[in-house]
Amino acid sequence: MLAMLAGCNSTPTTVDNTPTEAGPKQATSDGKALQAYSQSGEVEYNTMVETSVPVSELGNITPIPITDLWQRIRDGYGIPQSKPLHTATQQQLNWFIKHPDYIDRVVERARPYLHYIVDQLEQRNMPMEIALLPIVESGYQPFAYSHGRAAGIWQFIPGTGKVYGLKQNWWYDGRRDVIASTGAALDYLEKLYGDFGDWQLALAAYNSGEGTVGRAIKRNRKAGKATDFWSLDLPRETSAYVPKLMAVADLVKQPENYNITLSPIDNSPFLTVVDVGSQIDLALAAQLAEISTDEMYQLNPGFNRWATTPDGPHRLVVPLEKADIFQQGLAALPVDDRVQWTRHKIKSGESLGVIAKHYKTTVAVIKEANGLGSNNIREGRHLLIPIASGEASDYPLSASQRLATRQNTPRRGNKKVYTVKAGDTWWDIANANNVGVRQLASWNSKAPGDVL
Structure with missing residues (x-):
């Protein structure tokens, strides 16, 4: 079934994006990116230590441990930030300054995952600004789902997710798995950095695709123009994407300058994997x-x-x-008690598909549980089927319950429930009910390309 609203043209609120600065890995003049696409325009950083004690005694100084995760992030910045801020970055920053309540909500959503992501970035020597990228992508909402079928805090689309090893099936979507998707996102970003030799270009490609950024670079080179991010003609969304991240990075770097208070997050692990x-x-x-x-x-x-x-x-x-x-x-x-089972006696005319639908499972699960090599079953035989230990309401964040909650959320206008018929398409249903295809899909936590 699909839920629809009549007399309402408002689009459900989507998560907004934000900008940031970069990290430890810097562009190199002999990188693949520079050879294939452009001059990176990287910045060299020279480190100088000033000390009033003899160098021989420096080894005896015990470093003060960092207890604030925000400071650890700041210390790991590596993407050059223009001073004064680029106009596009300042525009994005102004929005965040005016919405401190949004910052508070994002920080609370990020709290369980942020230390893990910072650890992963540090192990790879990647810019700590990337720890802030999920703010831009999803507002750190693990169940975020876009009209373009992107999912999770890193907003992978299905195809790219599969390329980077994220399983997607009835039971599980690796794009929303914070552990799996973080590894995939960092793999992808490292690959893009290897291609372009510049973190801002890599981030732009993460948003719009390698081809889009590569073609923009070639156009500029052909016209004798600069090939840094700020000089490229990119899609509107991408042109705002990197400035949003750079704005978030600047806000995190010096929140006191903007009268923003970041809720403290301890520099210690919150979660573990069992x-x-x-x-x-x-x-x-x-x-x-x-x-x-x-x-x-x-x-x-x-x-x-x-x-x-x-x-x-x-x-x-x-x-x-x-x-x-x-x-x-x-x-x-006991392992056998980790999932409850029911014993189903096969009735005349039943198929595995009918039985699977009744128990809200899949044919593959029933076949695996019963060692079946085909879909053939016989009347009178019994099947063992795994079932939930509680009612549907006991699993409020399962996919089916999230959809039910979304469909039952009060909105302006009159609600109508439509039963999908064989042969229906999104366009047919939307057109018959005088609503937009994207709007209809969004109301049902779907994307227009999803199968009905």
Whole structure:
């Protein structure tokens, strides 16, 4: 079924993007990017240490540990920021200054994941501004889904996600898995930096694609123009994308200059990854970890259903402070009790598809659970089927419940429920009900290209 509204032309609010500065890896004059596309225009940084103590005694100085994660991020900046700020960056910065409440919300959403992402960037010697990129992409909302079918805090589209190893199936969407998608995003950005030799160009390509940026560089070179990001003719969204990140970076660097107070985040791990070894009901896992089911889904947003996927990944993210009690609970729980099962007697005329729909599962899951090599089943035989331990409402952030919540959210206008018929298309339904295709898809947490 699809939910629709009549007499309402407002578009649901989408997450906004933001700019930032760069990180430790700097462009090099012999990089692939410079040979293939352009001159990077990189900035050289010379480090000079001034000291009033003999050099021989410097080794005895104990460095003061950084306790503030924001300071660790600032210390790792590596993308050159123009001074004064570029006009486009200043325009984006002005918006953030006027919306401190938005900054507060984003910081709270980022809190569980930010230290992990900073760690990953540091291990790769990448610019710490990239830790702020999910603010631009998704507002650090793990369940963010765009009209262009991009998902997760890093907003991967399906095709790019698959290229970078993110599994996407009925049970699981790696684009929303914070651990998997962070690794994929950093792999992709490193690849783009290798192509272009400049972080701003790499970020622009992350937003609009390598081809778009490469062609813009070639046009400028042919015309004898500069080939840095600010000189390129790029799509409007991309032209705002990098300035948004640079604006966020400047705001984080000196929030006091803009009367902004960043809520403190400790420079210590918040989460840890636990290998659970097999499929497990997420409500049960939450009980074992002594956290709410909501929090379990927020930390593991890649899982679409009531349980982890049967064929992996067999890992769960839990708060570090809950790791021991969770592992103790897992050890005491027999593997067979991690998922509840029901015994179904096959009736005349039933198919695996009909049975799967009844139990809100898939044919593949039933076949795997019962060792079936084909879709052929016989009346009177029994099938074992994994089922949720609770009601649908006990899994409020599963894919089906998120859709139900969105469809039931009060909005202006009259709501209408339409039952999709064989052969229907998004355009047919939208046209028949005098609404836009994008609007209709958005109301139903879909994209216009999704299968009905």
